[in-house]
Amino acid sequence: MTDTRRALLSALAAGPVPGPELAKELDVSRAAIWKHIEALREAGFDIEGGVDGYTIESIPDFGGDAVAFGLGAPYDIEFYESIGSTNERAREVAEDGTTGVVVLANEQTGGRGRLDREWLGPPGGIYASILTAPDRPPAHAPLYTLAAAVATVRACDAVDVRATIKWPNDVIVDRKINDSDGGGQSISSPEKNTESDASAGRGGLKLAGILTEMEGEADRVSWLVVGIGINANVDLSQLPPGATSLRAETGDDVDRRRFTQTMLEAYHDFSAEPDTILPAWRERTSTLGRRVRIETPNEVIVGEAVDITHPGALVVETDDARRTVHAGDCEHLRRDTTDDNI
Ligand code: BTN
Numbered sequence: 001m002t003d004t005r006r007a008l009l010s011a012l013a014a015g016p017v018p019g020p021e022l023a024k025e026l027d028v029s030r031a032a033i034w035k036h037i038e039a040l041r042e043a044g045f046d047i048e049g050g051v052d053g054y055t056i057e058s059i060p061d062f063g064g065d066a067v068a069f070g071l072g073a074p075y076d077i078e079f080y081e082s083i084g085s086t087n088e089r090a091r092e093v094a095e096d097g098t099t100g101v102v103v104l105a106n107e108q109t110g111g112r113g114r115l116d117r118e119w120l121g122p123p124g125g126i127y128a129s130i131l132t133a134p135d136r137p138p139a140h141a142p143l144y145t146l147a148a149a150v151a152t153v154r155a156c157d158a159v160d161v162r163a164t165i166k167w168p169n170d171v172i173v174d175r176k177i178n179d180s181d182g183g184g185q186s187i188s189s190p191e192k193n194t195e196s197d198a199s200a201g202r203g204g205l206k207l208a209g210i211l212t213e214m215e216g217e218a219d220r221v222s223w224l225v226v227g228i229g230i231n232a233n234v235d236l237s238q239l240p241p242g243a244t245s246l247r248a249e250t251g252d253d254v255d256r257r258r259f260t261q262t263m264l265e266a267y268h269d270f271s272a273e274p275d276t277i278l279p280a281w282r283e284r285t286s287t288l289g290r291r292v293r294i295e296t297p298n299e300v301i302v303g304e305a306v307d308i309t310h311p312g313a314l315v316v317e318t319d320d321a322r323r324t325v326h327a328g329d330c331e332h333l334r335r336d337t338t339d340d341n342i
Contacts (some may be wrong), residue, residue: 010070012047012069016053016055017054019034019054040065043062045064045069055082062106062257067102067261073268073275074117077104078093079105079157080103082104082106086104087112087227089156090225091225091301094225094256099223100132102128102185103129104180107127108121108125109230112211113291125230125232128230129334131225132266133221135220135221136221138220140274141224145212147212147226150281150284151262151264151267152263154262155259158253162287164209166204166286167305168312169209169212170208171206172207173207175205205244205248207244208229209228213227231244232247233254235247282308286332287330288306289309290307290333291304293328296327296328301318301323303317303318306322
C-alpha cells in the first residue's frame with residue numbers, strides 16, 4: 001500500500017472530503033485521487049461522491065485497505081486472499097530493509113508453526129506477520145512474542161472470548177471438564193495445530209499461535225517478524241482436534257477487520273513501551289500458579305510455574321530446585337497429576 005493510499009484512507013475516515021481538497025492535502029493530482037477512489041471501490045468500499053465530497057458508506061469485511069482504514073498503528077498492510085506463509089513473505093519483504101509492514105492473509109497453504117511444525121490455515125482465519133526492526137538486542141526478541149500473545153488476548157476480549165496465554169505464546173481457551181481436583185481446575189484436552197504433532201502440549205483449546213523469526217547483529221535486531229495465526233471464522237471440522245476458533249466460541253462470525261486492528265494497535269503500543277509487556281503478560285497467563293511439564297531439547301522439567309522473567313523465561317519450582325526455562329513445550333498439568341502420569 002502506498003503512502004498516498006494510507007493518507008487517503010485516513011482523510012476519508014474523518015468524513016466527507018471534496019476531491020480537490022484531497023488532492024491538495026495529499027499533494028497529488030485529482031486524477032490520482034480518482035484512481036485511488038476507484039481502486040478502493042474495486043476492493044469493496046462503498047464510496048459516495050456527493051456535493052460535500054467523498055464519503056465512505058461501507059467498508060469491506062476484511063482485506064488490506066479495510067484493515068488500514070482507521071488503523072491506529074503505523075503499519076502498511078500487504079494483503080493476500082491466499083498465500084503459502086505470511087512469515088515467509090514478510091522475510092522476503094525484509095530483505096531490502098523495509099520495515100513497518102504487516103503481511104496479512106485470509107488463507108495460508110503452507111503455514112509454519114514452532115519447532116518446524118505445520119500450521120493449518122483454512123480460509124476465514126487471520127494470518128498476520130508483523131515486520132519491524134526494534135532498536136533492541138536480538139536477545140530481547142522473545143519479549144515481542146509475548147507482546148503479540150497479550151495483544152491477541154486483548155482482541156479476544158473485544159469479541160467476548162475469554163482467552164488466556166499458555167507459556168510462552170499459545171493463546172488458549174480453558175475448558176472445565178470435571179471438578180475432581182476440587183479446584184474446578186480447567187483443563188487439559190490435547191492441544192495441537194496439526195494432527196501429526198504428537199508432542200504438542202495440553203492445557204485448553206488452542207485458538208492462536210505465534211511464530212517469531214528474526215535476523216540480527218551482535219547488539220541489534222536487523223528485522224523481526226512476529227507471525228500470528230488466529231482461528232477466526234473457521235469451523236472446527238477444518239481444524240485439528242484440540243483447537244478452537246472464534247466462530248466456535250461465539251457461535252457467530254467475528255469482525256476480522258476490527259479484531260486485526262485491535263490486535264495490531266495493542267502490539268504497537270507494547271512495542272513502544274516494552275517495559276509494559278511482562279506485567280501485561282502476567283495478568284493474562286493461565287500458566288503461572290499451575291503445575292507444568294516442560295519439554296526442552298535436553299530434558300523434561302516438572303514443577304509449579306511461579307514467574308516469568310525478562311525477556312520471557314519461565315521460572316519453575318521443581319521438587320528440588322528453582323529452574324529458569326528459556327524455551328520448550330509447556331503442558332498444564334492437573335493438580336492431581338503425578339509427574340510421570342500426565
Ligand atoms: C505455533 O503455535 O506453532 C505457531 C503458529 C504460528 C502460525 C502463524 S500464521 C501467520 C504466520 N505465518 C506462518 O507461516 N506462521 C505464522
